[in-house]
Amino acid sequence: MKHLIFGLILLLSLLNCKKNPDSQIEKLIQNPGIKDEVVIIEVTKQILKSQFKEIRVEKTDEKFNVLIDFGGSTALTFQEKKVYEKEMKLLTAKYMIELFYYLSSRKTDKLTLSLVKPFYIHEPQINKDVIQEFEVFRTSLDLATLDTIEGWRDWDTKAWNHKGEDQDRLVEQLNKVISIWKVELNEFGRIELE
Secondary structure: OOOOOOOOOHHHHHHHHHHHHHHHHOOOOOOOOHHHHHHHHHHHHHHHHHEEEEEEEEEEEOOOEEEEOOOOOOHHHHHHOHHHHHHHHHHHHHHHHHHHHHHHHOOOEEEEEEEEEEEEEEEOOOOOOEEEEEEEEEEEEEHHOOOOOHHHHHOOOHHHHHOOOOHHHHHHHHHHHHHHHHEEEOOHHHHOOO
């Protein structure tokens, strides 16, 4: 009976690990045998998933400046222009928090996130629409500035996918990040949504 109970507990633990990507990220972060640069790249891929495009890791004074392009393979939206811009900025802030939460322990001092989206462009020379990728939005934030927001490490970013008070609270928190980050590029005004 004891073996059966132990087996069930072990099985549930293994299933929970497979369902919980955070546990895989924690294992990466806590493994001293994996170089910081490798951990930064792998954790970023796990957080961004299909949104991930490219990453560059620059080392300065034993700390890392990480530049990330994200945005997935579609620009399709059913939102109005202002709502689309707001949602994309909130999503960028969410990624910023999640990335800093894990990567700050691996000497990541600054993050620059670039939203890159594919768009159909009409080319009159060939009388066709072609898909080109454009950098729509770029923002940067350093850890010292983020640390001016008390308690940011305790935010529940999983509330992003749930309607209600928790999601409203998260949006309020993410707006604090938006108010302190440095905007390096904003091309939302040039986007035509049809």
